[in-house]
Every structure is written in C-alpha cells, then in structure tokens.
Amino acid sequence: MIAITGGGTGGHIFPNAAIIEELNKRGAIDIIWIGAKHGKELEWARKLNVPFFGINTGKLRRYFSIKNFSDVLGVITGIIQSFFILLRHRPSVLFSKGGFVSVPPVVASWLLRVPVVTHESDIDPGLATKIIARFAKVICVSFEKTSDYFSLKRTVHTGNPVRSLIKNGDRKKGLQYLGFKEDLPVVFVMGGSQGASSINKAVHEMCKSGELNFNLVHQYGRGNLDNNFSGKKRYVQMEFIEKEIGDVTAAADIVISRAGAGAIFEIGYMKKPSILVPLPKSKSRGEQLANARYFEKNQASVIIRDENLNGDVMHELINRLLSDRKSLKMIGERAGSLLKFGAEKSIADIIIGYCN
Numbered sequence: 001m002i003a004i005t006g007g008g009t010g011g012h013i014f015p016n017a018a019i020i021e022e023l024n025k026r027g028a029i030d031i032i033w034i035g036a037k038h039g040k041e042l043e044w045a046r047k048l049n050v051p052f053f054g055i056n057t058g059k060l061r062r063y064f065s066i067k068n069f070s071d072v073l074g075v076i077t078g079i080i081q082s083f084f085i086l087l088r089h090r091p092s093v094l095f096s097k098g099g100f101v102s103v104p105p106v107v108a109s110w111l112l113r114v115p116v117v118t119h120e121s122d123i124d125p126g127l128a129t130k131i132i133a134r135f136a137k138v139i140c141v142s143f144e145k146t147s148d149y150f151s152l153k154r155t156v157h158t159g160n161p162v163r164s165l166i167k168n169g170d171r172k173k174g175l176q177y178l179g180f181k182e183d184l185p186v187v188f189v190m191g192g193s194q195g196a197s198s199i200n201k202a203v204h205e206m207c208k209s210g211e212l213n214f215n216l217v218h219q220y221g222r223g224n225l226d227n228n229f230s231g232k233k234r235y236v237q238m239e240f241i242e243k244e245i246g247d248v249t250a251a252a253d254i255v256i257s258r259a260g261a262g263a264i265f266e267i268g269y270m271k272k273p274s275i276l277v278p279l280p281k282s283k284s285r286g287e288q289l290a291n292a293r294y295f296e297k298n299q300a301s302v303i304i305r306d307e308n309l310n311g312d313v314m315h316e317l318i319n320r321l322l323s324d325r326k327s328l329k330m331i332g333e334r335a336g337s338l339l340k341f342g343a344e345k346s347i348a349d350i351i352i353g354y355c356n
Contacts, residue, residue: 001089002351003114004050005034005105006097007041011121011262015343016041016097018161019351020048022344026352032089034082034105041101055081057101078104079111086112093117093354095347096136098129110135115354119347121160121261122287123294125149138350140343142261143294158347159340160265169246169270177244178236178251180215185322187214188252191221196258198306199277200226205311207232214322217248253328254321256314259292259303264335268300271336273328275317280306300335 002023006012016033023029035041037054045052056077082105086094094109096102096118109116119140120129130149133139139150142160180186189203203218204226211233218237220226226237241248249255249270257263259278267274276295278288295301302321304313321328 001030001032001091002355003032003034003086003089003091003094003105003109004097005094005102006099007035007039007044007101008099009040009260011260012097012099012101013041013044014163014262015119015121015161016095017044017048018163018344019095019347020050021164022161022348023351026348029352029355032085032091034085036101039101053081053085055085055104057104075104079107082108083111086114093351095119095351096132097121098126098132100128103128103131106132106135117347117350117354119158119161119343120146121265122146123261123290124285124287126285126287137354140347140350142265142340142343144340145294156346156350157340159343160261161344161347162265162269162341163246165243165246166249166266166269167246169248169250171247171250174244174247174249174251177247178215178217180217180236180251184234185214185253186251187216187254187256187318188248189216189218190255190257190263191219196221196277198309199256199258202309202311202314206315207235207311209311209315214253214318217252254318256318259288259295261287261291264291264295264301265339265341268335268339269341271332273321273331274301274335275304275314275321276301277304277306277309295335295338298334298338300331300338302331 004016006016020031031050033045033050033052036057042052056074086108091114093115096106096116098120106116116136117138118132118136121142123143123145133150139155140158141147144157147155191200200220216235219241220239222239252272255267255272256275259276276292278292292303296303
C-alpha cells in the first residue's frame with residue numbers, strides 16, 4: 001500500500017498524477033490519496049481511480065492573521081484524521097508533494113513510523129516543505145540548487161514529474177483541435193487552473209488593438225471566459241484544457257505562462273520558447289520570481305514582470321520573438337537542456353524501494 005498526499009493547485013496535483021501513472025505501470029499497487037476535503041485533488045483522484053480520503057487542514061502563514069488560530073485547529077484535526085486513515089490502511093510509505101495540505105498526513109505518518117518521501121518543485125522551498133522535510137526520509141528536489149536548504153544525505157535531485165498528457169502531445173492533433181491551419185504561428189497563453197487576471201487582461205487589450213498576425217489560444221481559468229471576444233478571428237478561448245493539453249502545447253510556437261515549476265518543466269520538456277510572467281511577491285512568497293530568474297539567467301525564456309504587463313508590451317514581445325525564428329528555437333532548446341527530466345521514474349523507484 002502506498003499513500004500519496006498533496007493538492008490545492010495544479011502544481012501539486014499534476015506531479016502526483018504523473019507519479020501515480022508511473023506506479024500503475026509498475027504493477028497492481030494499491031494507492032490511496034489523502035487531500036483537502038473540498039480540494040481539486042478529489043476530482044483528479046477519481047479520474048485516476050484512486051481512493052480519496054478528505055481531511056481538514058489549515059493554511060500556514062508567515063504573518064499574523066486572526067485566521068491562524070482557526071487554521072491551527074484545522075491542522076490538528078487533520079493530523080488526527082490522517083492518523084486513523086493511515087492506521088486503517090497501513091501504507092508502507094507516504095509520498096508528499098508538499099503544500100499545506102500535506103502537513104497533517106506527514107506528521108501522522110511520523111507518529112505511526114511510516115517512512116515519508118517528499119518533493120519540492122520550486123527553487124526556493126516553501127514553509128510547508130521546510131516543516132515536512134524534518135519528518136522525511138528522502139527529500140526530492142526539482143533543481144539542484146534547492147539541495148542547499150536541506151540535509152545533503154537525504155536530498156535527491158530528481159527534477160519535476162511531467163504528465164503523460166504532455167509527453168504524448170502531437171502538433172497536428174493540436175492544430176486540428178483548435179481549428180488552426182499551418183500558415184500562421186500559434187501562441188498559447190496559459191492562465192492556469194485558477195486563471196491569471198493580469199495575463200487575461202493583457203490578452204484582452206491585445207485583442208482589442210486590432211487583427212492578430214498570429215493564431216492565439218487562450219486558457220482563461222475556470223469561470224473566467226469573456227463572451228465579448230467570442231468569434232474573434234484567429235483567437236480561441238477556453239476555460240481549461242485537460243485531455244488535449246499536450247497536443248495544444250505541441251502546436252504552440254510560443255507559450256505564455258506563470259512561472260510555477262510545473263508549468264516551466266512542461267514547457268521545457270516540449271522545448272517550447274516561452275514568455276514567463278511570474279506572480280509578484282505581493283501575491284506569493286516569491287517562488288515564481290526565483291524560478292523565472294533562473295530561466296532568464298540561462299537564456300531559456302523571456303520574462304515580463306507582472307507590474308509591467310499590458311497588451312502593448314505582450315504584443316510587441318510576441319512579434320519580436322516571432323521575427324527571429326532562429327533565436328526563438330534556441331530559447332526552446334535551452335529550456336529543454338536546462339532541466340532534469342524523468343522525475344516520475346526516479347521518485348517511483350524510491351517509493352517502491354520502501355515497499356520492498
């Protein structure tokens with residue numbers, strides 16, 4: 001039996017999905033997923049036919065908030081719930097993808113002497129991972145630099161897991177799905193599963209400025225579609241792309257995205273040139289800025305700071321990149337060579353090692 005925990009956003013859910021896919025390839029292994037009661041991970045566990053157990057949890061904050069008191073209670077309740085779930089199922093190992101959802105199952109695993117393997121996606125680890133690392137036997141990291149934060153004896157540089165949907169992406173299928181022809185380049189704007197209001201706004205401004213000289217596919221995020229742009233020439237908008245995400249990415253000549261580790265690893269795996277718009281520190285702990293700077297420093301992407309983003313800036317940069325196809329290709333090649341891939345196999349090896 002293997003227990004997996006993590007969720008909340010695609011950055012935690014998609015790597016778990018990739019690892020579950022890899023574990024299933026290895027044979028009939030019993031897997032359970034422990035996540036937040038009302039989290040998006042429940043939907044993905046069902047898609048993967050993995051039994052799901054919802055727990056209470058609480059957000060971990062580095063600043064004072066009245067919500068901290070109720071969240072502490074949520075974490076304690078989650079630990080108790082996780083304890084009895086794990087006691088009932090007796091897994092050989094718990095894999096944690098990090099995030100505040102993972103803290104209660106990790107603490108419960110430690111109390112039951114169940115080995116914990118955890119993974120950190122970003123260059124700079126978050127508070128949850130720093131807490132979880134204290135209880136973990138093995139700490140897997142996406143970037144070699146992240147090892148500096150942890151005990152080198154317990155740290156393994158694996159890279160970040162990539163979904164099979166991305167690996168199996170097909171350009172022709174993507175163009176067919178989008179209704180685009182081969183005559184114009186394709187720009188894919190990823191708003192993420194939650195959407196990205198500043199990116200969406202810049203796309204709106206760009207679309208209002210006149211006819212586009214490239215095909216544009218825009219993933220808004222669930223509940224964010226704008227009907228004012230329905231039917232616009234060379235423009236396709238969608239709430240969220242699931243099964244076809246690999247095909248759409250394969251069809252893209254440029255990808256515009258936030259700078260979460262999951263997104264940049266999928267972009268790098270496909271060797272796609274990208275424009276990254278990291279979340280500003282006012283809306284995050286700064287992990288996306290660190291990821292984006294790493295890509296920019298190695299000439300593997302072009303960066304627009306969120307506060308500088310607008311329709312004119314986005315349009316000008318897209319046209320500049322498309323005008324130099326040789327440089328554009330080099331950016332994608334650098335992104336592919338910069339990152340370590342195969343994490344889903346390496347992590348599955350470690351997990352199964354504890355089962356044996």
